Amino acid sequence: MKAFLVTSAATGSVDDVTPPQPRSGQVVVGIDHVGICGTDVSLFAGDPARLAQLDLSFPLRLGHEWDGRVIEVGEGVDPAWLGKRVTGDTMLGCGRCERCLDGRHHLCAERFEIGVRGNWPGALAERLLVPVAALYELPDAVTAELGAMVEPGANAWRSVHTAGVHEGSRVLVLGTGTIGLLSALFARAEGAEVHVLGRDREALELARSLGVTGAWTQDALPALTWDAVIDATNAASMPQFAVDVVEPGGRVVLVGISGEPSLIDSRVVGRKDVTVVGILGGSAGIQATIDAYASGRVDPLPLISRIIGLDEVAAALSGARPMKSSGAPKVLVDLAR
Incomplete structure (x- = not known):
């Protein structure tokens, strides 16, 4: 099958690789969009410290x-999965440890992360091996493009949920990337007054077109x-900025990760009685995101800048072809192209 392989730092190409074979409890998914x-x-750039971590x-x-779509099932998997349209959890816990057993598999010390951690092969290929326990069925209302937006949407849903957003809340979202704009959309769906802060003028204009109250x-x-x-954001200064501007007794949610340490003055946190929470992965928000997309409460399609083929991935990852277009931050790969 065809797969995009990163063979060394900042070097990648489409090659022929051996298709995966499902073992017990696993399925093979024929990939549609990524x-x-x-x-x-970041991983394409090949930072040695990041790869080691x-x-x-x-x-x-x-x-x-x-x-x-599920095209093969392994031993012990219900054959009814065959032919179903699916997406799945990125976080694959061991299933045995205390964290996995109490529902925190995304924090399992021995977890794999599809395409991210432990060399579990990712989805930039014609076929993907996935444990059946990680699958989520997609309803007809969730198109292929929407399905590929579920994972980032789940991170945004968790961020909004953890922030305690409700009708009448006033929320400030820092960043106009995919997670930032999706967070704004999910917060709006809860009835909040949403403002977005960013630097890219076109992205701020896109945010305004999505119905936020203010984009600054x-x-x-x-x-x-x-x-x-x-x-x-991935800016080291923004966590402290968030703590500084949030209302006393409010909540700060950190879903972006900076490339260098980002320090927070705990004296400000304590004196303002602020709750600061980190987000790792969208596991707990996958079904809620699917439901929001299916109902139309949240529409992420305006965030898609372009759809490319597998042979264009290297140019997108290297920056030779810009990711953004008119402020839209997300590039999708159509495996049928």
Whole structure:
């Protein structure tokens, strides 16, 4: 089968590889669409410290935002899965440890992450091996493009849910990337007044078109009461900024990760009685995201900048072909192209 392989730092190509064979409890999914995100760009660059932290070695198979159709099932898997349209959880816990057994498999010390951790092959290929326990069926209302947006949507749903957003809340989202804009959409769906802070003028204009109340640069941000602040940036200064501007007693959610340590003054946290929460993965939000897309409460399609073929992935990851278009941050890969 065809797969995109990263063979060394910043070097990748489409090659022929051996198709996966499902073992007990596993299925093979014929991949339809795959999303490219900042994690893929970072891993493509091949930072040795990052690869070591994630237990990765070349060649890499990237791709953790995906959808497709089940085409093979392994021993012990209900054959009714065959032919179903699915997406799946990126986080694959061991299933035996205390964290897995109490529902925290996304924090399992021995977990694999599809296309991200432990060299579990990712979805930038014609076929993907997945444990059946990680699958989620997609209803007809969730198109192939929407299906590939479920994983980032689940991270955004968790961010909004953890922030305690409800009708009448005023929420500030930091960042106009995919997770930031999706967080804004999910917060709006809860009835909140949503504002977005960013630097890219086109992305801020896109945010306004999505119905947010305000889209601001940092120097123009009004002094309003922010019940919750969601940091979806990779800027080391933003976690402290979030703590500084959130209303006393409010909540700060950190879903973005900076490339260098981002320090927070715990004195400010304590004196303001602020709750600060980190988000790792969207496991707990997958079904809620599917439901939101299926009902039309949240529509992520305006965030898609372009759809490319597998042979264009290297250019997208390297920056030779820009990811953004008119502020839209997300590139999808169509395996049928």
